[in-house]
Amino acid sequence: MLIKPHQQLRGSLSIPSDKSISHRSVMFGSLAKGETIIHNFLMGDDCLSTIHVFRQLGISITLEKDTVYVKGKGLHGLSAPLAPLDCGNSGTTVRLLSGILSAQSFSSTLTGDASIQKRPMARVITPLRQMKATLSAKEDRFCPLHIEGGHLEGIHYVSPVASAQVKSCILLAGLYASSPTTVTEPFISRDHTERMLEAFGAKVTRLGTSVTISPCEELYPCEITVPGDISSAAFFMVAGLITPNSDLTIRNVGINPTRRGILDVLLEMGGDIKILNERLVCGEPVCDLRVRTSSLHGVTIEGATIPTLIDEIPVLAVAACFAKGKTLIKDASELRVKECDRIVAIHTELSKMGGAVLATEDGLIIEGGKPLHGATLETYHDHRMAMALTIAALNATSPSQLLGEECVRISFPNFFELLAELS
Numbered sequence: 001m002l003i004k005p006h007q008q009l010r011g012s013l014s015i016p017s018d019k020s021i022s023h024r025s026v027m028f029g030s031l032a033k034g035e036t037i038i039h040n041f042l043m044g045d046d047c048l049s050t051i052h053v054f055r056q057l058g059i060s061i062t063l064e065k066d067t068v069y070v071k072g073k074g075l076h077g078l079s080a081p082l083a084p085l086d087c088g089n090s091g092t093t094v095r096l097l098s099g100i101l102s103a104q105s106f107s108s109t110l111t112g113d114a115s116i117q118k119r120p121m122a123r124v125i126t127p128l129r130q131m132k133a134t135l136s137a138k139e140d141r142f143c144p145l146h147i148e149g150g151h152l153e154g155i156h157y158v159s160p161v162a163s164a165q166v167k168s169c170i171l172l173a174g175l176y177a178s179s180p181t182t183v184t185e186p187f188i189s190r191d192h193t194e195r196m197l198e199a200f201g202a203k204v205t206r207l208g209t210s211v212t213i214s215p216c217e218e219l220y221p222c223e224i225t226v227p228g229d230i231s232s233a234a235f236f237m238v239a240g241l242i243t244p245n246s247d248l249t250i251r252n253v254g255i256n257p258t259r260r261g262i263l264d265v266l267l268e269m270g271g272d273i274k275i276l277n278e279r280l281v282c283g284e285p286v287c288d289l290r291v292r293t294s295s296l297h298g299v300t301i302e303g304a305t306i307p308t309l310i311d312e313i314p315v316l317a318v319a320a321c322f323a324k325g326k327t328l329i330k331d332a333s334e335l336r337v338k339e340c341d342r343i344v345a346i347h348t349e350l351s352k353m354g355g356a357v358l359a360t361e362d363g364l365i366i367e368g369g370k371p372l373h374g375a376t377l378e379t380y381h382d383h384r385m386a387m388a389l390t391i392a393a394l395n396a397t398s399p400s401q402l403l404g405e406e407c408v409r410i411s412f413p414n415f416f417e418l419l420a421e422l423s
């Protein structure tokens with residue numbers, strides 16, 4: 001796809017629904033007894049993989065425009081799948097499912113595309129084995145993941161990584177365990193599982209960076225409205241800030257405190273972003289954002305902030321290229337095990353455009369202010385790389401060629417159409 005530099009982005013837009021919340025609403029709805037109705041569901045490939053997998057597990061799920069009806073059969077109502085469960089590109093589907101399936105009375109196999117088969121699974125296998133689950137995996141750490149369901153025991157797991165997928169996997173297994181289960185993280189990761197499980201009737205308590213779940217008899221169905229995804233809004237936030245003469249209003253953006261790191265960091269960088277109409281939608285804080293062209297400056301991002309913006313680092317790196325001075329991103333080695341090694345991908349592609357980007361073991365050092373020029377850019381089949389590079393290319397001094405842009409379907413199917421409407 002050819003991307004030409006562009007001068008201004010103006011208007012208002014609604015970004016797609018939150019991917020993490022959409023996944024969880026189908027999963028918990030399937031485990032509740034009765035009908036869960038999900039409005040504003042994200043019809044991206046990853047969330048469709050979750051629907052597909054739960055259908056294979058015997059759950060009736062129907063779609064009508066952007067509303068999903070899930071006929072949950074209760075915590076013990078899933079049935080044995082007839083074939084391996086294909087989770088596509090979705091790490092959230094594999095890891096959360098591994099916790100649920102470890103407690104079932106049947107065996108199952110989780111797998112996915114080439115990228116999923118390279119992503120680390122020892123991080124869920126290790127705690128699940130401590131809970132007495134029986135699992136095997138390729139080289140003991142990659143998909144396909146074979147799970148013999150059975151009885152589970154509660155544990156206190158001190159996780160070496162701040163990962164909502166790991167935390168959620170253990171909490172979901174904990175619903176079925178014979179005693180309470182606690183997860184302690186180095187920093188708090190996104191808490192949609194805790195919020196939504198409580199709404200479905202589970203007993204969840206939090207203390208500092210620890211979460212405890214009690215064994216559960218039954219989950220109760222809910223009616224859910226999924227807010228817009230701040231991870232998708234991030235591309236338009238950065239685009240609005242760095243593209244000359246821009247003024248964008250982004251409606252219905254989820255600003256859960258465990259997710260809003262990108263907003264706080266862009267404000268700290270000097271971004272002109274106004275937070276408007278703050279409200280609560282189904283227990284999640286939501287707002288509209290007005291974003292105008294700004295002169296940004298570099299910042300240091302590290303520690304507890306990293307999990308609150310982990311998926312936004314590719315586009316944050318683009319913002320840093322257009323900011324005055326140095327941006328330092330540390331403590332972000334998790335970037336190496338996302339849909340691709342995002343430290344390598346960001347470094348390679350932004351360097352091709354003339355960006356002053358250095359890769360470190362656990363992050364990036366970016367010296368901003370050097371104009372970017374057009375280049376032939378790889379997406380690594382990674383939706384967030386594709387969208388971040390598009391925003392960089394819009395602001396380059398010459399056209400770019402983006403290869404493999406169709407992967408945006410994973411989380412933001414209408415990304416290019418929306419961008420064209422605002423241009």
Ligand code: S3P
Nearest residue numbers: 020092162163164165166310311
């Ligand atoms: C997600 C958690 C994060 C994030 C991913 C979605 C979730 O992954 O990167 O896109 O929905 O729980 P980790 O848990 O591996 O940090």
